[in-house]
Amino acid sequence: MRRWLPILSLLPHAGRATVAASALLNVVFGLLPIAVIWWMSLLLATVPHAATEGIGIALALTVGSLALQQLLGPFQTALAEVISRRIDGHCVQLLLATSFRDAPIATLEQPGVLDRLADIRSAFDRTTASPGDAAAATLALLARYVQLAGAVLLIAVVLDPLTALVVGATAIVIRFGQRGSLGRFGAMWDGLTANRRRLHYVRTLATGTDAAKEIRVLGLRGWLGDRLRAENDGYLQPFWAGRRRLLMWPFVGFATVGLLGAALALAQLARGTAAGELSLLQFAVAVQAVLIPIRFGVYFPECDVQTQFGTRSYTALTDFIALAGVPDAPPPPPRGAADRPVLRPSTPRFAARRDGGGPVGAIRFEGVAFGYPGGHRVFTSLDLELPAGRSTAIVGLNGAGKTTLVKLLARFYDPDGGRITVGGTDLAELDPRQWQRRLAVIFQDFNRYELSAAENIGLGDTDEAALLRAADRAGARDVVDSLPGGLTTNLFSRYADGRDLSGGQWQRIALARALHAVHSGASVLILDEPTAQLDVRAEVEFYDQFLTRTEGLTSIVISHRFSTVRRADHIVVLEHGTVVERGDHDSLLAADGRYAEMFHLQASRFAAVGEVAA
Numbered sequence: 227m228r229r230w231l232p233i234l235s236l237l238p239h240a241g242r243a244t245v246a247a248s249a250l251l252n253v254v255f256g257l258l259p260i261a262v263i264w265w266m267s268l269l270l271a272t273v274p275h276a277a278t279e280g281i282g283i284a285l286a287l288t289v290g291s292l293a294l295q296q297l298l299g300p301f302q303t304a305l306a307e308v309i310s311r312r313i314d315g316h317c318v319q320l321l322l323a324t325s326f327r328d329a330p331i332a333t334l335e336q337p338g339v340l341d342r343l344a345d346i347r348s349a350f351d352r353t354t355a356s357p358g359d360a361a362a363a364t365l366a367l368l369a370r371y372v373q374l375a376g377a378v379l380l381i382a383v384v385l386d387p388l389t390a391l392v393v394g395a396t397a398i399v400i401r402f403g404q405r406g407s408l409g410r411f412g413a414m415w416d417g418l419t420a421n422r423r424r425l426h427y428v429r430t431l432a433t434g435t436d437a438a439k440e441i442r443v444l445g446l447r448g449w450l451g452d453r454l455r456a457e458n459d460g461y462l463q464p465f466w467a468g469r470r471r472l473l474m475w476p477f478v479g480f481a482t483v484g485l486l487g488a489a490l491a492l493a494q495l496a497r498g499t500a501a502g503e504l505s506l507l508q509f510a511v512a513v514q515a516v517l518i519p520i521r522f523g524v525y526f527p528e529c530d531v532q533t534q535f536g537t538r539s540y541t542a543l544t545d546f547i548a549l550a551g552v553p554d555a556p557p558p559p560p561r562g563a564a565d566r567p568v569l570r571p572s573t574p575r576f577a578a579r580r581d582g583g584g585p586v587g588a589i590r591f592e593g594v595a596f597g598y599p600g601g602h603r604v605f606t607s608l609d610l611e612l613p614a615g616r617s618t619a620i621v622g623l624n625g626a627g628k629t630t631l632v633k634l635l636a637r638f639y640d641p642d643g644g645r646i647t648v649g650g651t652d653l654a655e656l657d658p659r660q661w662q663r664r665l666a667v668i669f670q671d672f673n674r675y676e677l678s679a680a681e682n683i684g685l686g687d688t689d690e691a692a693l694l695r696a697a698d699r700a701g702a703r704d705v706v707d708s709l710p711g712g713l714t715t716n717l718f719s720r721y722a723d724g725r726d727l728s729g730g731q732w733q734r735i736a737l738a739r740a741l742h743a744v745h746s747g748a749s750v751l752i753l754d755e756p757t758a759q760l761d762v763r764a765e766v767e768f769y770d771q772f773l774t775r776t777e778g779l780t781s782i783v784i785s786h787r788f789s790t791v792r793r794a795d796h797i798v799v800l801e802h803g804t805v806v807e808r809g810d811h812d813s814l815l816a817a818d819g820r821y822a823e824m825f826h827l828q829a830s831r832f833a834a835v836g837e838v839a840a
């Protein structure tokens with residue numbers, strides 16, 4: 227019941243008239259088999275008396291009831307589909323509302339939350355039952371219960387009330403017993419979510435295109451095949467064992483109870499017939515009616531899986547909403563999926579910045595402490611100043627905490643201790659969304675949207691001149707110009723007329739996105755490894771222009787390339803979460819510390835390569 231009530235509360239989202247029509251149809255569907263039993267029995271009862279007139283009517287009503295059943299079947303299915311689709315649409319909106327309300331990144335990284343999310347996604351991908359399926363199937367259950375009530379009533383009328391009671395009670399006991407088994411099976415299935423998620427991942431790896439190149443070149447087929455078998459066994463063996471334990475043996479037990487109930491009713495029927503207490507009509511009705519409650523204990527293909535797993539999908543959704551810390555708010559209005567021209571006049575992602583921009587003051591990390599949930603401490607007491615209107619480069623070995631620093635600055639996470647201030651204001655006091663709108667960030671693992679070049683740069687902004695200007699500044703203009711449809715070209719060749727870009731070309735597009743954000747009003751530009759995939763000439767060109775074009779802007783560049791770093795106004799060396807050196811390139815070289823050591827190491831490698839080439 228704990229799972230059913232929320233599902234029932236979803237029904238109004240399918241439209242009251244539709245739900246009422248479906249409920250009515252299901253009641254009719256429950257009554258029709260009872261009518262067939264009655265007319266069919268009447269038909270049989272009239273045969274010995276050769277009452278032709280009676281036969282005609284009974285025959286017509288039997289055939290009519292059967293025909294009505296056939297006729298209404300598609301309507302019942304269609305209404306169930308409409309209900310399911312509407313309710314799922316509502317649930318998708320709830321999911322989107324949760325995601326769009328900025329569930330904390332730390333929450334979205336928790337395995338439990340990811341498991342719940344995987345379950346909801348598989349419901350919406352139709353690999354398991356969805357909340358909408360559960361709601362529609364609940365209405366379909368009406369037909370079954372109406373049919374049971376009708377059959378019990380018939381038995382009570384033609385046989386005797388006690389037998390009807392026994393048969394009805396047997397049916398309910400079996401039914402609830404079976405549902406209980408199915409519930410325990412569902413709980414076991416829930417417990418296998420993590421196994422399922424891993425299996426799904428390995429299966430996608432083996433059959434998808436993302437890892438196809440590495441699998442071929444590195445000869446990973448054998449390893450991947452073994453891994454897939456292991457994951458399959460890890461999921462399917464407990465699944466099958468659970469199914470046998472929770473479904474098969476209880477079914478045998480309940481079937482025995484059902485047979486006993488049926489045997490009792492049939493014995494009563496035989497006794498009544500032998501004693502001459504029953505007419506042919508009564509006999510025919512009773513024989514058929516007894517079968518309905520007996521069959522009631524059996525699995526219902528149109529309801530059981532749908533209700534069992536659909537209710538669980540909805541619980542996964544509500545759990546996700548609760549875990550993501552977002553209230554169950556009214557969803558945003560649905561939007562048509564069809565209206566997606568390549569340069570659509572939608573809300574530009576950066577539009578709000580045009581008014582809301584302006585410089586920010588110096589950014590200060592004051593005794594900042596931070597560790598990822600379940601991980602080690604990245605910062606214990608970080609003190610750092612990023613001067614306003616200047617460029618700061620951050621260097622350090624892998625894992626020093628450079629990206630984490632940016633994540634804290636972008637308020638994806640909050641520090642466990644200390645504070646970050648912007649122009650003297652504690653970042654914690656600012657609305658994260660408002661603050662994030664002041665930032666233009668390109669992460670190391672920036673997104674490659676399977677969309678047009680324009681959308682990859684402007685994310686909804688259709689101002690073509692501004693997009694081309696951003697492409698120009700990022701050195702991406704030649705990339706855009708080489709595309710067959712210019713800005714409107716889809717940047718994935720897996721779409722018709724799409725084109726694939728090289729890693730460096732993608733990086734330039736991502737840079738154009740950041741510079742477009744700056745043009746649209748962002749005040750802090752953060753580039754995490756912005757030139758890692760650029761060739762040497764593109765890197766030189768980018769930096770030649772970068773400093774003049776971002777003059778007066780607070781910019782932060784994280785890079786392992788010293789050719790990139792050396793041009794910054796201010797360089798910070800981070801080691802094990804602390805600033806070990808700071809200054810400009812020349813002063814840091816003169817200090818002959820960590821920076822100088824790393825710089826010379828890289829320079830000597832280039833020199834060595836140069837000697838080899840020479």
Ligand SMILES: Nc1ncnc2c1ncn2[C@@H]1O[C@H](COP(=O)(O)OP(=O)(O)OP(=O)(O)O)[C@@H](O)[C@H]1O
Pocket residue numbers: 335598599601604622623624625626627628629630631
């Ligand atoms: N989401 C996360 N959950 C747990 N630990 C993390 C997470 N992201 C990073 N870490 C850990 O935090 C530490 C700092 O990582 P960070 O990505 O900030 O380093 P970095 O200096 O940017 O390294 P790189 O130069 O390799 O990009 C590392 O030890 C890393 O393993």
